[in-house]
Structures are given as structure tokens and as C-alpha cells.
Amino acid sequence: MPKITQQQKEAIRMEILNSARHVFIEKGYEATSMSDIVTSSSRSFGGVYLYYSGKEDVFLDLLRREYENMAPDFGLEEQGSAWNAFVQFIRGQEKRVREANAGLAPCLYEYFIVGRREDHRRKLIEERSQAVYGTLFDLIHNGVQRGEFHPAQPLDIFVHWLISLLEGLYIESIINGFENIQLAQQFELLLTVCRSILRPSGLEGNL
């Protein structure tokens, strides 16, 4: 039997992941079974189990790759100012919230909320939370160090608060649909409030 190269293995993985992604989005994490994943791929049970030990294994590989592709879509240097970089980050979030129901986000919430007591899921939750907190804190803290932000509130609290608000916008969009909750206007209000808290140089303004 001819040996399969690493490249070929990776191509097969990608095929399995692509079809599994559609199944997860269509059915949701809990309602999807390994059998659904196998059926959606053009492979046999054994052919899929060569690569993945089960549904959770497939899902976690999908998440890993989605996050790798999600390089921060902002950079202080390219954006000219800390405030521009912040706005860029928030606009990226708005886009992701708007597209939440077409992607894996609802599955991720299922995975986290349903499995909130399982140790290995808790670990993933904590890592993700810390990564998000760190990214956002650094972005804002850089602006403070450059003398561009003059926060009216403690930075750590503000960052936690901003994360809660973004989570809420995700959840509300997933549950009620982004059209029903006036998402665009909510993001405008969010930016107005953030500006009045961060007080970027030259842009101080009331609500």
C-alpha cells in the first residue's frame, strides 16, 4: 500500500473539517453526532476515525484553525492613532457579531455553556478569556503609554466591562437576530461611550 504523505493527510483533514463545519452550523454542536460528520464527509467511519477520535476532537481542531486565521485585524502602527486602532478593532467585532449566526459562534456558546463544568472545557474557556482580555488590555494600554488615551475609569474594569458588552451583543444577536436588536446603532452607542471613557487626545467629547 502506498504511503500517504503529510500533505495528503492534511488535505484529507481539511476535507473532513470543511464538511463538519457545515454540519455544526446547520445542526448546532449538541445535536451533531459523529455519525452526521462521517455521513457529510465522503469517507467511511474508519476513514474519519483515522484522523479524529470523535465529535469534540473535530470541533476543537476547527476552533483552533479558525482562531489561527483570526489574526488581530488591527495594529497601532498601521492605524495612525490608538483611537483609530480601537475603532478598527470594534468594527471588526461588529462584523463578527453580524455574521455570528452564519458561523461557529453559536456552537462555541453551546460548547462552553453546556460543558461549563467539564474540566477540559473549563481550561479552554479560561485560556480564551485570558487571551481576549490580554489583547484588548494591550491595545488600550499602548494608547495610554503613548499619551493618547486618558481613561476616566480603571483600565482593568473597563476591559472586563467591554468584554461583557461584546459577549452580550453576540448572545443577543444569536438569540434574537441582529436586525431585531438594532445592532448597528448599539455599536455606535458603544463607541460613543468608549470615547467618553478613554478620552482620546483631541477627541474628548460628551455623550
Place this chain on the structure above:
Amino acid sequence: MPKITQQQKEAIRMEILNSARHVFIEKGYEATSMSDIVTSSSRSFGGVYLYYSGKEDVFLDLLRREYENMAPDFGLEEQGSAWNAFVQFIRGQEKRVREANAGLAPCLYEYFIVGRREDHRRKLIEERSQAVYGTLFDLIHNGVQRGEFHPAQPLDIFVHWLISLLEGLYIESIINGFENIQLAQQFELLLTVCRSILRPSGLEGNL
């Protein structure tokens, strides 16, 4: 065989609900089976099915009763001012978020997120969303009509936004634990921001 009175029936329902509540909180909505509910009660399968057609039926009856007990813990008249009534409402939310993991809230999120595409759940979600929106809108709108609030932002957007933020605080508390997200300080920040948007008479203030 002696007939069971309505009162006795209601007492049996309450017994089943009380034990089911513990099971849901302990295991989560998805992981709980009707068999778990029967086992936790002191009754037979047949004895429970006389009252409930299945797990979802039990859960929905539980929810209904919890919401009935949740009369708004604020009232404009008793609170003296619209701002006091608003603060009282937010403090009530803070208490509920803090206790979220000890109650049915995580199960409710499971139920809504996992079942977001099932018609009868969607209906319940919409009813709940509209009720929350209406309650909050009325509370604030009364303050405006009494000449006590001078909102710096459109009221409908602000109410949607406040609901998103409260949802986010629930989700973050459920997923990460309220101690880890500095919940108390987040609520202080929330009140500061709300005050600067609602601008209650005599309390106008910057962030």
C-alpha cells in the same frame, strides 16, 4: 379509589418541581433526562408522567413559576425618584447575576442557545425578550415623562444596549465566575455610564 383534590395535585407538582430544579441546576438542561427527574422525585415513572409529558414540560413549568415570583423589585412611586427606581432595578439585576450559577439561568441559556431554531423555543425567546424590553423601556420612559431623565441618546437604542450589557454580564459570570470578572466594579461602571446617558435631574455628572 379516593379522588385527589386540586390542592393535592398542586402539592405533588411542587414536590416534582422542587426535586427537578435541583437536578437541572446540578446537571444542566441538556444533560438532564426525564429518568433523572423521576429518580430524584419519590415517585414512579407513571406517577410523574401523570403530571408532566417530559423534561421540557417540567422545565417550562419551573420557568413559568420562577418568573411569576419575579415581580419587578422596583416601583417609581416607592423609590422617590426615577433614578432611585432605576438604581434599584440594576441592583436587583446585580444580585441575580451574582446568583446565576446557583439557579436556573445557565439552563435557560442552554435551552435558548441549543434550541434556537426550534419554533416553540423561538416563540418563548421572543416573548421573554419583548417583556424585558417593555419593562425596562417603561421604567425609563416614566422618568422622562416626569421630567427627571434627560436622555443624551435615543431611548430605544439605549434600552437594547442595556439589555445586551446585562446579558453579557450573565454570560460572563456563568462562564468565568463572577469573582473573576470583577462583577461589582463592572456594575458600578454600568451605573456611572447610565447616569451620564440618562442625566437624571440634579445628578448630571461626567464619567
